[in-house]
Amino acid sequence: MPLRIPRPPRLRVPARPLPAAVLVVAFCAQAFAALRPNVPLLIGATAVSLAVEGFLHRWQRGILAVFAKSHLDVTVRHVLRDLLLVVALLRLGGQDRESSYTPLIAALLAFYALHGAIQAASILVRRTRTLPVVTRNIDASALRLSPAPPLLLRRPGPRLLVYGLPATAGLLATVATADRRLAALGLALSLGLAVVGLGDLALRLLPGRRPAGERETLEWLDRWLAEYRPTVGLYFSGGTSSAYQANMWLEPLAQLEGRPLIVLRERFMVQKLAATDVPILCLPKVSTLMRLEQSTLRVLIHPSNSGKTSQVLRIPTLKHTFVNHGESDKLSSCNPYAKAYDEVWVAGPAARERYAQAEVGVEDKDVVEIGRPQLDAVEPYAGPPAGTYTTVLYAPTWEGWDGNPGNTSVIEAGENIVRALLADPKVRLLYKPHPLTGSVDPRAGAADMRIRDLIRAANRERSGPRPADNGELARRTAELDRITATDFRAAADQVERMLAQSTPEEGRARAVAEATTAWEDAYWASLPDWEHQIVLGLRPTLFSCFNRSDLLISDVSSVVSDFLASGKPYAVANTSGLAQDVFRKTFPTVRAATVLTPDAAGMPELLASVRDPELDELADARLELKRYLLGPDEPTSQERFNTAVRALYSAAEQRRERTAAHTIPPVPAQRDERKSETLDGTATS
Incomplete structure (x- = not known):
């Protein structure tokens, strides 16, 4: 690039x-x-x-x-x-x-x-x-792509x-x-x-100067699908702020057997996705999307529900699975829409039981436990804080669409939690609010601003040595920006971006991952260990904050489930109005947590248990809950993910073979392209 x-x-x-x-x-x-x-x-x-x-x-x-x-x-x-x-x-x-x-x-x-x-x-x-198709990591030079006009x-x-x-x-x-x-x-x-x-x-506008027309582009798409022969795909549709839901599955998708593909529906989303070597196809129109039926694609993985999901579910040659973009105890994790998929893939036994209790139409035989392949980046617990400060990550979730007061702690408990943490001179606070905070309830947005003001005021009252600026962060930032550069010239349009990103770069995703790790190390090293931080944006990632923290305080959300992979202490704010015993019983992710009331009472005792393992009475409970929520450590989540894809692919092939005798034979031009093949790419007539 x-x-x-x-x-x-x-x-x-x-x-x-x-x-x-x-x-x-x-x-x-x-x-x-x-x-x-x-x-x-x-x-x-x-x-x-x-x-x-x-x-x-x-x-x-x-x-x-x-x-x-x-x-x-x-x-x-x-x-x-x-x-x-x-x-x-x-x-x-x-x-x-x-x-x-x-x-x-x-x-x-x-x-x-x-x-x-x-x-x-x-x-x-x-x-x-x-064009009717937008691509990335695909050689589309045959479409006569050219730079955009001024x-x-x-x-x-x-x-x-x-x-x-x-x-x-x-x-x-x-x-x-x-x-x-x-x-x-x-x-x-x-x-x-x-x-x-x-x-x-x-x-x-001259015939030789303009890009390919719709018919020519669709013919090229059919040829590319026949040549690449995709086997498994990630399907995603959403708004501008929802790209993270797909991004978290890019690396596990890239490590699957076969030939993965990413299918998008919104044109702007092509540039919202993070670095990946996987080919990306954006098919905005339903009629274009239906051409996937004639391809070798057999499995589609869905990290979220959207209004456009029903359109792709109509393709009979595909098997669909819902993997969600996080594991939590919220009702939204058991959406009745999940029964529209052939299978629902969850992390561990907890989610299986959650679907059974929710009675939303998802049968137990269709639930497959695969773990959470993304959590390999979360470092395990290495003991109590070794330095002067105890680093606490407060990562509340957003208010949600249902108006449930227990969704987020920001409104009722956020300021109290932050004040209690800032009152301890040995605490270093990392505050990372959900990016959608305040998007539904203005009170949440206002509380978020007040929390940021409290943190800035606390920093003004603190002082200490600052790391010398050796330029490492600037160098790492420049390198990461260079590798991940998707900020094209102002005049660039979709066709020009397709042209710039038409040549797949093998190993680019790995290089981005390495550059990101180096950037995060330089970022944390550039900050004084006594200074509280307000962490916004894409960098550093939530998992990077996990690895720098000794304690997590959050709400009932997938953040808690992911943090459990570390085995570190955590606390959950109870703003639901439920009694503590009912709260623990209702939400399994809270079983190994310290429950905080809206007034944040008990914060000193919580911090003491983090600093002294002998006071940590929930360590064994966290290990047990980790297996319950995320499944066993062996085989690895990536291996279980791949096994689930292979099984669903075989089911799709078997269904295609059963229905082939009852369908009208394809025209000869299509028959040559519709060869069956195994997931590893071995084609058969």
Whole structure:
């Protein structure tokens, strides 16, 4: 993959009505000055109007959307601005000179006609570059992929401002000097820019310059599927913030036997997925998705439910399994939708019992225990804290969709937990809230902000030596950014990204994993051991925080189940309103936990048990609960995962053979491609 230099973060100015008000006042002043006419006021009002337009396009596009909904989009505003300048010219020149401005007015009209032609051409170019398939890690050069046209040609607002600026400036100069040559020069420059832009787009519409059409692309897709012969796939559909649900399964998927494939439904999700060597296919349309039926793909793994899941379940040649994106005691972990899948794969006996008790239609014979292959990165318990500070990870979950007060501790208990931890001078707090915190209940978002303020205030009261900056973190960051670079140039579109990512890089995922580990080591080494941390974003990962922590405090969530792989002490906040004994009985993940009440009473005793193993009465219970939740240590989770895939693949093949005699034979062109094969890739006729 070519080196991409990440763009610096764009400054975002909070949307306020003041710029819009200034723009309206500027137009009113320009109209008044044009009718008077008043040259100084006209120049000042026009300049302010143009400056505000540029500001809005750069920093506050939301206001532009409001103008557009009021039918005052950028074209209307720009035409009005130039029209007022023409009115001023006519008023200043008098009736005997009106005819002398006719060529200028004609040139201005020609410019706006070209602007309309460019917009029409840009729409056509965008349509030709919107393929029915988006790929990554797949050689799609046969689709005639090419770099995208300049961003200026694809956005009408900035384009009109830039291309029309010479014309507007020329007209304004003529108003000030009465020299028509200045307006002619400005209009000539604008016309020249417009002609060049239109020519650039027109060339991209030539048959040999545009990407493959829909029919050609679908034929290529069929050929690629027949050549690659996928056996097992990961199917995912979701919003922009849900990519982590698929990312956690990428490495286990890559280690499976056979030829794995990732199937997505949303175009933006192609770039949201983390580094992987596995081929990625995005099939937005249902009709395109159905072409998988003619492929060798037999098993689809689903880490989440979505509205589009029902579409792929219609493909009869596939077997489907639900693996979820985490193990928790919440009702959402036993969604009735799970009965739509052929099998449900869970970590251990606890989830099997959970489905049996939930009675959501999932039969016990369809539940398969595979463990959690992702947890290999979690380091085991190595004893009590050895340093000066006890590192505590507070990782509450979000509020969920059902409004259950027991979902998250942030609202009722978060501040109390943090205050109790900060009160201990030997505690170092890592606060990592769920990324969706506050997305449903504003109270959770407000509590999250208050918790961050408490941590910042506590850090201001602490002091101590800071590690010397030897540049290691900067070097590791640059290396990791280089390897994981998916930040393309601003003008890149999906076709250009496909072109840049069309060549699979063997071992890239392994290199990313190694670079990530090195970055995390450098990150933690760069921080003083006494300083509390607010951990946000993708780096460092939750598992990295696990490995740096001596104690976890969380809610009833998959975080607890994953942390149990370490064998370290943990606590769960009870904000459900249930009595402690009922709370433990209701949620198996709490059986080996210290239960915290909303007031965080008992925090000193909890910290003491972490520091002194003799006071830790729950150590044996944690080991037993680990086996109950995550299954045995042998065989490994990855081995059990692979065994489950192999068994489901065989079931799919057997069903295909049973139904083959009752279906209409495929046409000869398809019959040659539909050879059966084993999971390891051995084809048979």
